[in-house]
Amino acid sequence: MRTLHPFHGGVHPPEHKIQSTQLPIAVAPLPSRLIVPLRQHNGNPAKPVVAAGDHALKGQMIGAPEGFISAAVHAPTSGRVVAIEMNPAPHPSGLPDLSVVMEADGEDRWIEHQPFDYRAIAPADLRNRLRDAGVVGLGGAVFPSHIKLDATSLETLVINAAECEPYITCDDMLMRERAAEVVQGIAIMQHAMGAREVLIGIEDNKPQAIAAMQAACQGSGFEVVVVPTLYPSGSAKQLIKLLTGKEVPSGALGPQVGVQCFNVATAYTIHRAVNHGEPVISRLVTLTGNMDEPRNYEVLIGTPIGELVKAARPRADTSGYLMGGPMMGLPLSDPGVPVVKATNCVIATSQTLFPPLPRAMPCIRCTRCAAACPADLQPQELFWFAKAKNFAKAQEYKLFDCIECGCCSYVCPSHIPLVQFYRFAKSEIQAQEREKKASERARERHEFRELRLEREKQEKAAKHAAKAAQVAAKPDEEGGDEAAAAAKKAAIQAAIERAKAKKAAVAPQNVEDLPPEAQARIDEIDERRAQARETAEQSVAVQKTDEGQGAQP
Structure with a gap:
């Protein structure tokens, strides 16, 4: 028996799991219209590689990875691309996201499958x-798995099969029915990272899954570790501590202590991609809660949730839907949002199952939240700092180590929505960081421009100085001085000629053979002009003389 290392805190809410595990996995009906968001993972959204009017086959890439932290998106079935447009997406912000809208042709025709031998290619390939x-990652974080597999000096590969949150049973049913395929995916991950040992953590409330995985792991060297049922043992840092005793430092990740953690469903999709040549176009989803036939379904990505839930027959008093579990799930304001890679569960809510919370009361400093916090934080202090918008102090108290599990809110006798305050504080800090980075980039651009202008000015001055020095140092060859003097004289003469021409152009025309009276008037005018010029010149001379005398001591 492996020695376990319990983590701090945790809670044990009612499980509500048995309802959706009475029937085997079923295939959800093919919808007539699918909405496939191009952002279904952390990092950059995929870039569309199809256009409206194109026909796509099942499994065809419709969104290519954009940058290092990104992943491709594929057509869930065969059909016509209707549009590439903004559509509602299951996201806490409620904002729409760019999506590929497809109409299924009903044929469900696949691309050519291209499985490959992972042992015959380089890890990078x-x-x-x-x-x-x-x-x-299909455990909820949806971080691109190819980045997590790029780990070196890895001692332990942890497979997260705890599935600790109430109501969710998709991983449980996956292990019960497809344990051998899960183990094949784990073997691929171990090969990619060279992990020395593989630990598969499963909570003790899943006896059938435990038995199936133990049978599938026979001869593989993988160890199935049964852990106590305690929420949130399925969180990566908590599961690593529980299985290995290693504490992941604040702000660090598992590989920094020699451990990498993957969800059990991610291992299954890796097997399908490598051994069958199938991209991720579907996933298991638990339909449960206020439904007559709760069950787990294999669901195509892009299926509208409003259509999907009809398969489980929601009851008449259903008041809404929750994507995910009751502790960390996302209320869906629009049932038209699609199933995405992060959708592991849809819970139909009602006033009976999820009654409204009582009005929040003032904090009584009972410290129950601190006792329940699995990250060993001080939730009451974080609450005060977040409420007062003292974000610097909240960061000092390790706000970003909070995994938003909801344990603190669950045990709070004052019914304070603590996690909402933490999310608010995190979003405000992130917004300030973005503004700070934008300001720094603007300052750097301005400073670079100033340096560039100064450099260009210096280069121009140096160029002029070099040219002047070259002219001054040029030897007198072939009568260079006389040639220069002649050129100067010619330029002066040309200027004189231009002045004469200009004067001639403005001089009176047709003045030959004038009558004596007209000629006399012209002569008189010219004489007055000459006198005026002489008077003006004398005045200027007198003024200069006076100024010169006034300047004497």
Whole structure:
């Protein structure tokens, strides 16, 4: 028996899991219209590689990875691309996202499958193929798996099969029915990272899944570790501590202590991508809660949730839907949002199952939240700092170590929505960081421009000085001085000629053979002009003389 290392805190809310595990996995009906968001993972959204009017086959890439932290997106079925437009997406912001809208043709025709031998290619090539297959973490974080597989000096590979949150059973049913395929995916991950040991953590409330995985791991060297049922043992840092005893430092990740953690469903999709040549176009989703036939379904990515839930027959008093579990789930304001890679569960809510929370009361400093916090933080202090918008102090108290599990809110006798305050503080800090970075970039651009202008000015001055020095140092060859003097004289003469021509152009025309009276008037005018010029010149001379005398001591 492996020695376990319990983590701090945790809670044990009612499980509500048995309802959706009574029936085997079913295939959800093919919808007539699918909405496939191009952002279904952390990092950059995929770049569309199809256009409206194109016909796509099942499994065809419709969104290519954009940058290093990205993953591809594929057509869930065969059909016509109707549009590439903004559509509502299941995201806490509620904002729409760019999506590929497809109409299914009903034929469900696949691309040509291209499985490959992962042992015959370099690890970098394997990671690139998984990126192009759209493999991401299916435990909720949806971080591109090819990046997590790029780990060196890895001692332990942890497979997260705890599935600790209430109501969710998709991983449980996956292990019960497809344990051998999961183990094949784990073997691929171990090969990619060279991990010395593989630990598969499963909570003790899943006896059938435990038995299936133990049978599938026979002869593999993988160890199935049964852990106590305690929320949130499925969080990566908490599971690493529980299985290995290693504490992941604040602000650090598992590989920094020699451990990498993957969800059990991610291992299954890696097997499908490598051994069958199938990209990630579907996933298991638990339909449960206020439904007559709760069950787990294999669901195509892009299926509208409003259509999907009809398969489980929601009851008449259903008041809404929650994507994910009751502790960390996202309320859906629009049932038209699609299933994405992060969708592991849809819960139908009602006033009976989820009654409204009582009005929040003032904090009584009971410290129950601190006792329950699995990250060993001080939730009450973080609450005060977030409420007062003292974000610097909140960061000092390790705000970003909060995993938003909701344990603090669950045990709070004053019913304070603590996690909402933490999310608010995190978003404000991130917004300030973005503004700070934008300001720094603007300052750097301004300073670079000033340096560039100064450099160009210096280069121009140096160029002029070099040219002047070259002219001054030029030897007198072939009568160079006389040639220069002649050129100067010619330029002066040319200027004189231009002045004469200009004067002639403005002189009176047709003045020959004038009558004596007209000639006399012209002579008189010319004489007055001459006198005026002489008077003006004398006045200037007198003024200069006076100024010169006034300047004497």
